[in-house]
Amino acid sequence: MTPLGRRLARRIRTQGSLSVAEYMTACLFDPAEGVYTRADPLGREGHFTTAPEISQMFGELLGLWAGACWQAQGRPARCLLIELGPGRGTLMADALRALALLPAFLEAAEVVLIEASPGLRAVQERALAGRVVRWADSLDDLPEAPIFLLANEFFDALPIRQYLKTPEGWAERRVGLDEAERLRWGLSTPLPGHPPGLTPAKQAAPVGALVETCTAGETITGEIGRRLRTHGGAALAVDYGYHPSTAGETFQALARHKTTDPLSEPGRADLTAHVDFEALATASGATAHGPVDQGRLLQALGIEARAQTLKAKATPQxxxxxxxxxxxxxxxxxxxxxxxxxxxxxxxxxxxxGFPA
Structure with missing residues (x-):
């Protein structure tokens, strides 16, 4: 077992089983052994690769998307250009380079990165050297202003809870210990009524169904929606997920680009769950557009034309x-x-x- 796994086993032994959300939070954000705090989880040497690391075109087009929204909404004189969970800073670096085509937006926008990991903040600072950027722990730390917000593979890493519908009612899935002191799955006693945060479709799931909720994601989109309703702007979340809301398990672990048992390597594997886009949209209280497939969005934003422009000055390789x-x-x-x-x-x-009118 990993060092974090041993600590979690001691915690369970003395304090009782963990919810999936508590387990995810420890594995991802533990100050000493969390996936996002102990090392860079991205790229060939990490656990996964995100779209901005695949091509500069992704960040460029999302940056220009934000600039176009700013223009369409009357070019506010002061606004915030925000990225949630900015990874290595690659997306924002590419976005700002493309936004040189729209200098008035860069003049109006304060660039803010919402990042919890001190290690990743250092990586982002290097990627954005020479840019005026500020970091914040959460949206609550930001001033009131129109927001133009980007979030790529952010919501999938937020802690979830899982519930199983049994003949006796809903029970929460928990992480406990087996006889050999190894981490294992278990269930709580039946809960009184529905778990909090279930969409109507999940409430109506049949006996035997597993459902997932993400209170953290819904809280964040609620704050995004409040700011949009109050000040204007636009937000774009790109992630793997589903719409409409439905039952089913999506919790998974990736270690060194391969799937693994989520309980086998605490702190050494990235833990994620597919995003319930319907639940996020509903929680925001804002006007939702889409979701649309990533490919469809990028095509509408002109990725093929951008590719041709890049290839015109490229070597054959x-x-x-x-x-x-x-x-x-x-x-x-x-x-x-x-x-x-x-x-x-x-x-x-x-x-x-990129979204139908």
């Missing part, structure tokens, strides 16, 4: 790499269909680029 990246980001059998994009705006705001 670079051109081949651009074609590979384009396919990986947009093809239905790659990331193009699995990943989806949800946009949020205030009621009455223009439909964002």
């Amino acid at each position: 670079q051109a081949a790499d651009i074609d590979i990246a384009l396919r990986r980001l947009t093809a239905p059998d790659q990331m193009g269909r699995l990943f989806k994009a949800l946009a949020l705006t205030a009621e009455g705001a223009p439909a964002p680029p």
